[in-house]
Amino acid sequence: MRVLLANCGAIVSGRLDAPLADGDSILVEDELVREVGFGISPDRADRVIDVRGATVVPGLIDTHSHPVIGDFTPRQNAVGWTARTLNGGVTSLVSAGETHWPGRQKDGAEAAAICAAAFLTSRTRQPGCSRVFGGALLLDRGITEQDLDTLHALGVRRLGEIGLGSEKDVSRIAELVAHAKSLGWVAPLHFGGASVPGSSVVDAGMALRIRPTVISHANGGPTARPVEEAFALIEETEVAIELVFAGNAQVASQIVRKLGERGELHRLQFGTDTPSGTGVVPLALLRTITEAASLGGLDPVQALAIASGVAAARYGLLSPSGNPLGVIEAGAQADLVVLSNPLGSETASAFDAMSNGNVPAVMVVLVDGEIVITRSSVTPPPEHAASLGGLA
Ligand SMILES: [Zn+2]
Structure with a gap:
């Protein structure tokens, strides 16, 4: 199973020294992130999720x-x-x-x-x-x-x-x-x-x-x-x-x-x-x-990296099959969260919402490369719903 996350407004790498990954798309194959880059072709995926400019962060x-x-x-x-x-x-x-x-x-x-x-x-x-x-x-x-x-x-x-x-x-x-x-x-x-x-x-x-x-x-x-x-x-x-x-x-x-x-x-x-x-x-x-x-003036991108890759590295966390957690890069376990500006916020992105004190919306969650949540039961709804695509 190959899933493409397309039209990502930003991708948080989980690495504090380079917290934003270069790219607007993430290709997931089975349980792993296979590729992060610009304009990955939908033809390479069985299913395409259009996140409509939202932010993808490591679980x-x-x-x-x-x-x-x-x-x-x-x-x-x-x-x-x-x-x-x-x-x-x-x-x-x-x-x-x-x-x-x-x-x-x-x-x-x-x-x-x-x-x-x-x-x-x-x-x-x-x-x-x-x-x-x-x-x-x-x-x-x-x-x-x-x-x-x-x-x-x-x-x-x-x-x-x-x-x-x-x-x-x-x-x-x-x-x-x-x-x-x-x-x-x-x-x-x-x-x-x-x-x-x-x-x-x-x-x-x-x-x-x-x-x-x-x-x-x-x-x-x-x-x-x-x-x-x-x-x-x-x-x-x-x-x-x-x-x-x-x-x-x-x-x-x-x-x-x-x-x-x-x-x-x-x-x-x-x-x-x-x-x-x-x-x-x-x-x-x-x-x-x-x-x-x-309240603490922390860059939201850094905050999200600290709450993912920094924590995983400190605790030595790996998936059951031994792959890295907390980062978005080729070869990492595909635990991914799509965060959006919440509906009704005066801001325009998940990052700006956080700086403004508003909790972002969880739009989609993948664990082990499997789409496990397409509508969070606990956060506000996203500003724009993801287009979840069907199986190609
Ligand atoms: Zn205690």
């Missing part, structure tokens, strides 16, 4: 999700949430820990078992749903270096949010984090106030002792630390800085400006920290990057 990646099992979240007692996020343009959800697993008693053996189960059962994408990269080990009391080695052999590559587990001895946490980093794992730290009952306050001093690879929700999840603490971590470390929907939007905008001034936008990543007490919010990621653009 968005939420770096801070809290899945449990499949499409059910016990935190909000909701089913169907990963189908809604797909309608919001998020093709990949990265677990920051299966914190909401019912009945957790927070001991090490249980944490390792939950991580293994979540990792193994999320390897297959459920029809109509976002991909889930599940299995992020929470550092509960009793976790050992050997547990990390065993999970590494299984394929696990992430800690859950450090600070949420029952291990509270900062020296011991730092040892386990160092071991995780030696295995090449991503090690995100819950930074800020306590989130839900049973979690802890983590300040900049603790962050400097634990030495994570990501400051999760630098704008609080949901409660922010004083912005000066986030600035100190930006200045005194080189770690990644995450901003989330379920945090403090005012602090987020200050952090975006700070990183922009320092020429360090490559350190940014965007997550939602949902499902959580904040809810199940299908537009959370699009809203967060729109706020970074409208």
Whole structure:
């Protein structure tokens, strides 16, 4: 099956150093992007989608999700949430820990078992749903270096949010984090106030002792630390800085400006920290990057690259068959989202809508080269509907 996306007004590459790809058309063959260029002939495709000047971006990646099992979240007692996020343009959800697993008693053996189960059962994408990269080990009391080695052999590559587990001895946490980093794992730290009952306050001093690879929700999840603490971590470390929907939007905008001034936008990543007490919010990621653009002064093209290719590279995300995610170029997995100026906006493009503070419309979504959404159930309608073509 070959699908051509034609008349693209802009194509976001997912690469921060060259965030716009040259071209107005994308040829998809089976699960891969085959070619990006100008005027690719419709004769080469079985189906042509005319996006009528809309913007094509790599499938968005939420770096801070809290899945449990499949499409059910016990935190909000909701089913169907990963189908809604797909309608919001998020093709990949990265677990920051299966914190909401019912009945957790927070001991090490249980944490390792939950991580293994979540990792193994999320390897297959459920029809109509976002991909889930599940299995992020929470550092509960009793976790050992050997547990990390065993999970590494299984394929696990992430800690859950450090600070949420029952291990509270900062020296011991730092040892386990160092071991995780030696295995090449991503090690995100819950930074800020306590989130839900049973979690802890983590300040900049603790962050400097634990030495994570990501400051999760630098704008609080949901409660922010004083912005000066986030600035100190930006200045005194080189770690990644995450901003989330379920945090403090005012602090987020200050952090975006700070990183922009320092020429360090490559350190940014965007997550939602949902499902959580904040809810199940299908537009959370699009809203967060729109706020970074409208309130933080971030170029929407860069914001979209950070929310796709930058995140995929940092987390080492690949499709099940080993192809790159988060970029639009020949050989990449064809996870594509068409974004449009929303109907009724005073602006004329998805980028301008975002700079203006309006969430763009999701027009079409492809995952693994398959057209999975032709009318988002959660965004406003696009200014012009795509012409979906038929099979040639
Ligand atoms: Zn957190």
